[in-house]
Amino acid sequence: MRVLVISDIHANLNALEAVLENAGEFDATWCLGDLVGYGPDPNECVDRIRDLPQLECLVGNHDHAAIGLIPFSRFNNDAQSAASWTMKTLTKSNRDYLLSLQPSLVNDTFTLAHGSPREPIWEYILDAQIADRNFEAFKTDYCLVGHSHIPLIFHRASEISYSVPWVVPEDGPFSLLPRMILNPGSVGQPRDLDPRAAYGLLDLDTNTWEARRVGYDVTDVQLRILKAGLPERQATRLVAGW
Numbered sequence: 001m002r003v004l005v006i007s008d009i010h011a012n013l014n015a016l017e018a019v020l021e022n023a024g025e026f027d028a029t030w031c032l033g034d035l036v037g038y039g040p041d042p043n044e045c046v047d048r049i050r051d052l053p054q055l056e057c058l059v060g061n062h063d064h065a066a067i068g069l070i071p072f073s074r075f076n077n078d079a080q081s082a083a084s085w086t087m088k089t090l091t092k093s094n095r096d097y098l099l100s101l102q103p104s105l106v107n108d109t110f111t112l113a114h115g116s117p118r119e120p121i122w123e124y125i126l127d128a129q130i131a132d133r134n135f136e137a138f139k140t141d142y143c144l145v146g147h148s149h150i151p152l153i154f155h156r157a158s159e160i161s162y163s164v165p166w167v168v169p170e171d172g173p174f175s176l177l178p179r180m181i182l183n184p185g186s187v188g189q190p191r192d193l194d195p196r197a198a199y200g201l202l203d204l205d206t207n208t209w210e211a212r213r214v215g216y217d218v219t220d221v222q223l224r225i226l227k228a229g230l231p232e233r234q235a236t237r238l239v240a241g242w
């Protein structure tokens with residue numbers, strides 16, 4: 001079974017469509033949250049994701065802000081105005097859908113969390129130390145997280161060893177080892193200085209993970225961000241990949 005793993009779409013429909021086209025055929029979709037916030041297409045993105053096959057979907061901190069579960073004061077000025085615009089723009093059906101989601105879940109061999117298994121809404125797993133503490137917080141072989149907008153892999157070989165960051169392979173699928181934390185990166189707002197949309201493909205039959213990137217029409221999204229009256233920085237950062 002092929003699973004499409006996406007995260008941090010942030011209302012960027014162009015990036016989402018490019019990922020769906022690039023992914024080819026897949027049987028299930030795991031979405032790690034932050035469907036909205038920052039970008040100009042919140043309803044279009046939520047509608048598109050809700051239609052994906054065998055969907056398991058988490059809610060993220062920006063989704064929570066857009067449905068009133070987190071005060072805007074917890075965000076910087078740009079994110080606040082984007083959250084307020086998104087709140088006004090979301091349809092009732094999409095708002096109710098986001099309200100129905102949890103920030104983490106566990107299936108057979110995978111734990112899914114927006115930020116981290118021990119603090120699913122807010123914590124960023126960006127270094128081996130934080131990864132180490134989070135290996136204590138899940139029991140499945142693998143944990144998938146988003147939130148940092150950076151593709152990352154951490155492995156901890158045994159309970160008495162330390163976790164090690166892996167270079168994310170760019171040349172196709174690689175075999176998973178038990179006890180890994182994997183981040184597919186962000187579809188709609190990458191922050192690793194590569195503006196292309198990032199996502200992951202998981203093959204549960206061969207037990208492999210493939211980190212992929214795909215370019216899309218950034219200029220079109222930028223124009224629509226400005227036309228919607230969203231903060232200019234949300235447009236400029238898409239080119240920089242930051």
Ligand SMILES: [Zn+2]
Nearest residue numbers: 008034062147
């Ligand atoms: Zn995000």
